[in-house]
Amino acid sequence: MITINRHYDKLHANYLFSTISRRVAEFQKANPTANIIKMGIGDFTKALPAACITAFHRSVDEMASDATFRGYGPEQGYDFLREAAARVEFTSRGASISADEIFISDGAKCDTGNIQELFSTDSVVAVQDPVYPVYVDTNVMAGRTGEWSEGRYGGLVYLESGEENGFVAEPPEIPVDLVYLCFPNNPTGTVASSATLERWVEYAKHHRALILFDAAYAAYIRDDALPHTIYEIPGAEEVAVEFRSFSKTAGFTGTRCAYTVIPKRCRAFAADGSERSLHELWNRRHTTKFNGVSYPVQRAAEAVYSAEGLKEIRSLADFFLGNAKIIREGFERLGLKVYGGVHSPYIWVRTGSDSWEFFDRLLSDAHVVCTPGAGFGRCGEGYVRFSAFNARSAIEEAMARIERVMTAEGT
Numbered sequence: 362m363i364t365i366n367r368h369y370d371k372l373h374a375n376y377l378f379s380t381i382s383r384r385v386a387e388f389q390k391a392n393p394t395a396n397i398i399k400m401g402i403g404d405f406t407k408a409l410p411a412a413c414i415t416a417f418h419r420s421v422d423e424m425a426s427d428a429t430f431r432g433y434g435p436e437q438g439y440d441f442l443r444e445a446a447a448r449v450e451f452t453s454r455g456a457s458i459s460a461d462e463i464f465i466s467d468g469a470k471c472d473t474g475n476i477q478e479l480f481s482t483d484s485v486v487a488v489q490d491p492v493y494p495v496y497v498d499t500n501v502m503a504g505r506t507g508e509w510s511e512g513r514y515g516g517l518v519y520l521e522s523g524e525e526n527g528f529v530a531e532p533p534e535i536p537v538d539l540v541y542l543c544f545p546n547n548p549t550g551t552v553a554s555s556a557t558l559e560r561w562v563e564y565a566k567h568h569r570a571l572i573l574f575d576a577a578y579a580a581y582i583r584d585d586a587l588p589h590t591i592y593e594i595p596g597a598e599e600v601a602v603e604f605r606s607f608s609k610t611a612g613f614t615g616t617r618c619a620y621t622v623i624p625k626r627c628r629a630f631a632a633d634g635s636e637r638s639l640h641e642l643w644n645r646r647h648t649t650k651f652n653g654v655s656y657p658v659q660r661a662a663e664a665v666y667s668a669e670g671l672k673e674i675r676s677l678a679d680f681f682l683g684n685a686k687i688i689r690e691g692f693e694r695l696g697l698k699v700y701g702g703v704h705s706p707y708i709w710v711r712t713g714s715d716s717w718e719f720f721d722r723l724l725s726d727a728h729v730v731c732t733p734g735a736g737f738g739r740c741g742e743g744y745v746r747f748s749a750f751n752a753r754s755a756i757e758e759a760m761a762r763i764e765r766v767m768t769a770e771g772t
């Protein structure tokens with residue numbers, strides 16, 4: 362008898378965005394003429410930068426000739442991309458990360474989901490609440506949690522993030538082994554200061570813990586004084602892994618390219634307390650289970666770091682931040698409390714009511730899709746998330762509809 366991994370039975374519900382898609386599809390079926398504007402999932406809506414397209418075409422042409430054809434590449438990624446990423450994203454900001462500490466992959470979702478398999482199943486895991494669901498669900502699947510009860514999994518440490526701490530969790534009083542941090546944050550759109558990250562690095566050193574730092578939205582930070590990478594914090598290279606993605610930076614959501622930084626000095630421990638190199642462990646895992654991102658995709662990603670590419674991605678992020686401003690101001694005019702949307706493409710709005718109820722109301726009355734905060738954790742109840750990834754006209758139309766509906770209903 363083939364028996365399933367029993368931990369899958371603990372998973373509370375379908376993946377959040379699958380549930381939303383199903384509800385939207387049902388609504389569309391019942392209301393075929395409704396012109397639904399989607400501000401739920403964070404999917405890019407602009408074409409790839411011209412620099413990437415040129416590099417893509419050129420490298421596809423290379424595949425058309427025996428002399429320049431590429432077969433399997435290095436599992437860790439081609440040096441040209443690793444070197445460009447190290448230079449532009451890290452050394453330029455004073456963080457001493459070298460190209461061979463970067464592992465190119467096909468997505469930060471896979472990497473943030475897969476990394477946990479390097480750690481013991483009895484590791485104590487902490488996540489912020491609200492949280493990007495991948496961190497939680499992959500630890501549930503791996504058996505690192507207890508059962509689901511009253512909106513939470515047993516055994517997980519939830520770092521409550523709310524208005525009182527500006528949705529930025531501080532290190533807990535208790536020791537944990539593994540902590541997921543995400544800044545700029547999905548879903549709340551908030552950012553962490555250097556002082557906060559210094560406290561986290563200090564905590565991780567003290568408890569011999571590891572920080573998994575998801576910086577998928579780093580390209581949206583507009584204040585140079587804010588840390589763009591955790592490696593700007595001294596000592597972070599011993600206690601932190603960082604995840605980056607080209608998805609929201611350059612529109613690679615469909616093209617797929619990302620990377621994970623594991624400094625060679627980053628430590629983890631065997632049961633007897635002896636040190637192990639996390640870099641070597643991930644390299645072992647990566648070379649066993651992954652065969653690299655395609656050559657044309659890596660060439661296209663490399664072009665992000667060309668002078669033209671950097672200019673283009675800056676203006677793409679500026680465009681979406683312009684959308685975010687419209688959303689922010691729209692809700693502020695309606696008298697609602699709004700977070701995020703300044704260094705992030707996500708806007709976190711306090712609805713004051715049940716977040717799935719608000720989602721349904723907005724869908725049925727304004728034909729606008731948002732993401733219910735409760736889907737990101739118990740602390741997300743009473744909030745909804747709006748994504749700024751859309752055409753300007755769609756954002757303006759959505760906000761006009763929302764204002765109409767909410768003004769008529771008295772919010």
Ligand SMILES: Cc1ncc(COP(=O)(O)O)c(C=O)c1O
Pocket residue numbers: 403467468469470471473493543547575577605606607608613614618619
């Ligand atoms: C915080 C965060 N990390 C990772 C990802 C996934 O990125 P990728 O498209 O590289 O898999 C997302 C996508 O929405 C995200 O919000």
